[in-house]
Amino acid sequence: MRDVAIIGAGMIPFGRRDEDTLMEMLAYAALKALDDAAQSDTGHVLPPIDAVYVANMGGGMLQRQTAIASSLVDRLSLMPAAAETIENGPASGASAVKNGLLAIASGYYDCVLVVGGEKMREVTGWRATDFVATMTHPQAEYPYGITLPGMAGMFTRLYMEQYGVTREHLLAISLKNQEMGTLNPYAHVEMALDRDGIFDSPHSIVNNPVTADPLHLYDLCPVSDGAAAIVLCSLELAKKLSKPPVLIAGFGQATDTQTLQEREDPTDLKAVTIAAQKAFAMANLTPADIHVAELHDAFTILEIAESEHVGFFPKGEGGKAALAGKTRLGGQIPINVSGGLKARGHPVGATGVAQLVDIVWQLRHELPANRQVQGAKNGLTVNFGGFGNNVLAFVLKRVEQ
Amino acid sequence: MKKEIAITAYKCKQCGKIHYPYHDRCLVCKGREFEKMKPEGDAHLLTYTAIFNLPWGFDQRFLIIGVAEFENHVKAMGQIKVDSVDQLKTGMKVRPSWEPIRVQYGENVYGLKFEPIE
Numbered sequence A: 001m002r003d004v005a006i007i008g009a010g011m012i013p014f015g016r017r018d019e020d021t022l023m024e025m026l027a028y029a030a031l032k033a034l035d036d037a038a039q040s041d042t043g044h045v046l047p048p049i050d051a052v053y054v055a056n057m058g059g060g061m062l063q064r065q066t067a068i069a070s071s072l073v074d075r076l077s078l079m080p081a082a083a084e085t086i087e088n089g090p091a092s093g094a095s096a097v098k099n100g101l102l103a104i105a106s107g108y109y110d111c112v113l114v115v116g117g118e119k120m121r122e123v124t125g126w127r128a129t130d131f132v133a134t135m136t137h138p139q140a141e142y143p144y145g146i147t148l149p150g151m152a153g154m155f156t157r158l159y160m161e162q163y164g165v166t167r168e169h170l171l172a173i174s175l176k177n178q179e180m181g182t183l184n185p186y187a188h189v190e191m192a193l194d195r196d197g198i199f200d201s202p203h204s205i206v207n208n209p210v211t212a213d214p215l216h217l218y219d220l221c222p223v224s225d226g227a228a229a230i231v232l233c234s235l236e237l238a239k240k241l242s243k244p245p246v247l248i249a250g251f252g253q254a255t256d257t258q259t260l261q262e263r264e265d266p267t268d269l270k271a272v273t274i275a276a277q278k279a280f281a282m283a284n285l286t287p288a289d290i291h292v293a294e295l296h297d298a299f300t301i302l303e304i305a306e307s308e309h310v311g312f313f314p315k316g317e318g319g320k321a322a323l324a325g326k327t328r329l330g331g332q333i334p335i336n337v338s339g340g341l342k343a344r345g346h347p348v349g350a351t352g353v354a355q356l357v358d359i360v361w362q363l364r365h366e367l368p369a370n371r372q373v374q375g376a377k378n379g380l381t382v383n384f385g386g387f388g389n390n391v392l393a394f395v396l397k398r399v400e401q
Numbered sequence B: 001m002k003k004e005i006a007i008t009a010y011k012c013k014q015c016g017k018i019h020y021p022y023h024d025r026c027l028v029c030k031g032r033e034f035e036k037m038k039p040e041g042d043a044h045l046l047t048y049t050a051i052f053n054l055p056w057g058f059d060q061r062f063l064i065i066g067v068a069e070f071e072n073h074v075k076a077m078g079q080i081k082v083d084s085v086d087q088l089k090t091g092m093k094v095r096p097s098w099e100p101i102r103v104q105y106g107e108n109v110y111g112l113k114f115e116p117i118e
């Protein structure tokens, strides 16, 4: 197997992008990643793009558009590159990257473009909620009106009762991630939260109502439009470019039962543990070697639970660690310095790719000082599909030129 | 008239594992033969939530949903007939019933509901 590196990364600002179609967003992000790779290619060694993998979950349902990857190669004039759309729920982004990774590792392709994007704001909130809920079991869950925030609420209740997670712990995640979002020009939510306004004061019940008990409004990520892209090639080729290559040192993916109730212990996110363990084993690194992580915080509880399941903290300690500032920039392990899904936003197909873009910028040391993890060499991403029934993890490593 | 709970669970003939919903192979032993079974008796609540951002298709202010385990160990999701989560506690006994859970194309869709037992 060949080593594979990320040589181009790009993203468009997430948020409400009424002015752009899904295809426009995908194209803009793709061009940014292609330009980034081209800038690095001062010696003109890069071959043409062999294949394009496009992550998208809802084009068929929300835009009534299918075969999105074929349309994108046409817009980008990348023919005759191979192209396909990858749908794997909210883990579509990481799944598309995985397909690119395996294609280059196998030696079949030399240069691959991966783009993830979603346009969710053109439908009403309850249509978007319904669209995401179609991931749930079609007979045993969906008809009851369960939503993904609802699944997270039921999970949070168990986590609180069994591991002593408190609202204060969850709040620490919202405050941290929204504060970081104010520094990220790509973030959907660029508004710092005021603890008093959403937690302490009597007005907090109005400002931060219960949305999926025991989760409140500010425990949930926003519904966003957005796109992100990366360019992959073999490490050997990447070493001939001017920017430091970011090696995909480890990758892991695992699945779990579709319904929470069929898991022996519903608080055990086995797919997260296994995906992360596989990624660490392949990279020959441990959680202690990671300098920066992007975890899938669609709900605040998930950042806490994932920080435990990937091995940063023992189970039951993630909330306390967040409250103690251990996951802030400058802390033991900075998590979601980008603002995470909570602030950057969660255009479902884009998220898994955007996490990698943010880690690439961190490992190339390209970010402004107020959100750069100093000297970061190794990064971790976790992209969480369904309610933890399809999870992908990547370990990225800066390669010194 | 009380309707029968129209849920079928599946007990693996090889290892006894109870499944709901259906799987083509047993989650434990990969066996493919199952004995059909009905959820029996009352249930106890494993977890629950109240959802205030409802998906399209529900014409109400909020929904209270939970997962409960029946006396014969079948576990299933259902809507809970209370006005507030303050009336609920994990582990509490609930009585199941089969009632309309939503309206689709002008017709009632039936499903599980749970009600706390006083």
Ligand SMILES: [Zn+2]
Pocket: B012, B013, B014, B015, B016, B017, B026, B027, B028, B029, B030, B031
């Ligand atoms: Zn069995």
